[in-house]
Amino acid sequence: MPDPLLADSVTRLDGAQGRTVVTGSHGGVYAASLAYRSGCRAAVFHDAGVGLDSAGIGGLAWLDRAGMAAAAVNHRSAPIGDAAAMLAQGVISHVNAAARATGARPGMTCAEAAQLLEAAVPPSGEAPEIREGREDLQPLHGGRHLVLVDSASLVGPEDAGKVVVTGSHGAIFGGNPANALKADAYLALFNDAGGAATSRLPALQARGIAAVTVAAKSARIGDARSTYEDGVISACNGLAAAMGATIGRSARDFVNAALTQGT
Template identity: 45%
Template structure:
């Protein structure tokens, strides 16, 4: 059977060629990313387990995919870098498998390369997913997005909490948006500190970047990053804003947002005209 294999750093914008293909995507294995793979019609998806984390959010997409009849596999954060599809393909080891993938013969501990070959036989097409609900929310003055790909131009200079990991590709993708402060999940952070490598990219762009521990917040859930997250890593720009290991993301976000709000009000204050 001639089945295409795509190796990509992210599944946020899958090409048309993903329809019917086996996709090795650098994204986490939570529901949001699984939905994107299913929506694109992939035959089978191989994602990263993102350290599994709170409520096993990093692999929660496997059950979601199974409900659609789509084979899905997660790779261990100790074996390959999140956000790096090529590294996952070359070094990744399977940590979780859903039932449709198991029917293809994929087992825990198997290499990603071997899993790809077996998943070419996965049942396809599967049921299309139902439309997904709102993935962008405001908590006070703080923007919460389930994926950093949902950032908008108006998020410039705002405090943003994302459900994304902080790998290199996340850093490159979010730096141009120039938020005042942005939060991610550290995804483990895994081998080579893959889940937080993007913080240095943000530092070079002068953007304050923070990661919260995967065990403290659900990856793929921006509101959980904000409300549940405990800071585990940060860049120098974020340190100057008050980021410290062990501090709650919510406390830092509120402090920075309130300070920015006061400054903005002072700059726009209307002084009484002299008579």
């Protein structure tokens, strides 16, 4: 059987048509929709610690409705954002019904599941288009701009100097520090995807950008508004600590304070 296509991010699925994909992205609904739109046969995601409202695996049930087999790797078995590591050492934690029909089961290795998924029936159902959200909120009383983006892929150069709250995980995908953030924001927030997804923080510290993660159990991964409204800080870099970030502080409280700092 052919080897699966490895993609550290589900936003980069060139050549996925008809293939089984192992992606380092979380298994949320938007990530699942991108996999479906790529034309792949089946997909394995990272469960991102499952998290609040099971957002880290929400895409598996969504894909079942579209007739596509999907599974997720346990966050304790392999790092998020690293498809090769997932294939080499990942252990499956969740499967949808279409994946189970191929013999894929929780507890088997990612490599075993990926081989079984090669026998999955290609999806033929209809799936609604899912769009990630971006909100640009105007500053109050001369403060900084606040940007809410469900994915860090929606950040652009125009976000330099802003407070950027994302729904993305806090790990550098592909091991490349340049992927940490596409703008020199004043502050950036991410989801810790179960605890270990924090490698963006030191990378952003080196660029002079304050950054924190919120606990996956406190906020829905893939949902920037949940990061902001529900999130509880789980880790921070030195610059963020100097601004008042502490483990256990609410993201909303910290962000609201940061919006008026240094302006």
